[in-house]
Amino acid sequence: MRAIGVDIGGTKLAIGSVGHSGQLRDFELTPLPTKHYDRLIAHITARIAELTDGSANRPAVGIAMAAWLSPDRGDVVSAVSLGWERRQLRQDLARSTGLHTVLHNDANAAAWGEYVLAGAPSEGAFVMLTLGTDVGGGVICDGRLITGASGLAGELGHLQVDSTGPACVCGRRGCLAVYASGKAILAGAVERGRAAGLDTSAWTGPDVAARANAGDTAVLTVIDDAARAIALACGQLACVIDPHTVVLGGGASAIGDVLLDAVRKAVARIEPIGPVHPRPHISLARAGNRAGVLGAAELAVQPQPGL
Ligand SMILES: [Zn+2]
Known part of the structure; x- marks a missing residue:
């Protein structure tokens, strides 16, 4: 497993992993279990622990979400659909999972997913x-x-x-x-x-x-x-x-x-x-509602994710 992608939507949560073949695996789309920030962090952390259980390596994690992000893509400045303001999402998830974590706007991540499918x-x-x-x-x-x-x-x-x-x-x-x-x-x-x-x-x-x-x-x-x-x-x-x-x-x-x-x-x-x-x-x-997860996962293993 190279990377895990997580797409946090206003009403849905999608997660999946990408192996060395580049194929998206373990894809799961569920209703968003909660909009409460700390509880959602705990839920995502638990799901990532399940996915990585037994894995020999430590995958990177890419998060996609519909939000205004800080220019360094560390913080959620505002996520209207979740009622979040000023949340240090990248840092909080990296700390709770112990894994390298990147954060991107959901449309940016979906674009990267389609770009990968188009042969990059x-x-x-x-x-x-x-x-x-x-x-x-x-x-x-x-x-x-x-x-x-x-x-x-x-x-x-x-x-x-x-x-x-x-x-x-x-x-x-x-x-x-x-x-x-x-x-x-x-x-x-x-x-x-x-x-x-x-x-x-x-x-x-x-x-x-x-x-x-x-x-x-x-x-x-x-x-x-x-x-x-x-x-x-x-x-x-x-x-x-x-x-x-x-x-x-x-x-x-x-x-x-x-x-x-x-x-x-x-x-x-x-x-x-x-x-x-x-x-x-x-x-x-081509990827439909999987594009955000695929793109976020692939961006997590980019040597220089964005400018
Ligand atoms: Zn406008």
């Missing part, structure tokens, strides 16, 4: 967008995860695609997340369905995916709007890092090929930048 290309820029409740992201350049001077790198959901657009939770307007998060796509589909006289009160993400795949034109319009926003964001990314690959993950990626085709068509319409037409390869994520 050592050159160029690889980007992942997680289309979940919000839009997260991760940027890997020349084999290194970019985390930024203040830990903000990869917050691609807040690339502004329309300065006059709807208000975003971040305080700005017209961010990518306002159009392309799973939450935004569901809200847009519900609004259009209601306008068409449908009972939308019980619609969920899977309903929207099913409607899109059945050719519901109202839902497809919402997906086209999301795809256009993603393409505009890709155009901006091209000016900064010119990615060769953009992977779409998160809950909304379950819409599947309908979303993929819409984004590919929208990306093909990106305005040229000078004489250059940026054309990143767009693909769907």
Whole structure:
């Protein structure tokens, strides 16, 4: 066993290990047993002890979580969904497990997981967008995860695609997340369905995916709007890092090929930048809800985990 990955979500906890083959093993996804900080640390420590019982070596531990982290990725500055503020998570878990521990934003970790599955290309820029409740992201350049001077790198959901657009939770307007998060796509589909006289009160993400795949034109319009926003964001990314690959993950990626085709068509319409037409390869994520655990585990054994 080389490493253990732990993905702490707002309602779920995922854990697994990575051996020398690179395969994710012992994957387990359960409801989050508690939001109480000390009790959750004790629970994770016990699970790690179970996984390492009988193991000859001492694996590293990678933690992924949806939170604002300190720039050195040692502390959780704020995890709204758990009600945590200023917690020294990396230090506390390293102390309780006695194992080398790293901490990363969950979307960054998921991006690293998808990057590993894509063969970890050592050159160029690889980007992942997680289309979940919000839009997260991760940027890997020349084999290194970019985390930024203040830990903000990869917050691609807040690339502004329309300065006059709807208000975003971040305080700005017209961010990518306002159009392309799973939450935004569901809200847009519900609004259009209601306008068409449908009972939308019980619609969920899977309903929207099913409607899109059945050719519901109202839902497809919402997906086209999301795809256009993603393409505009890709155009901006091209000016900064010119990615060769953009992977779409998160809950909304379950819409599947309908979303993929819409984004590919929208990306093909990106305005040229000078004489250059940026054309990143767009693909769907492969690891699903395992990406965060895989990426966190793999980041834990990186000699230099990020910049
Ligand atoms: Zn925003």
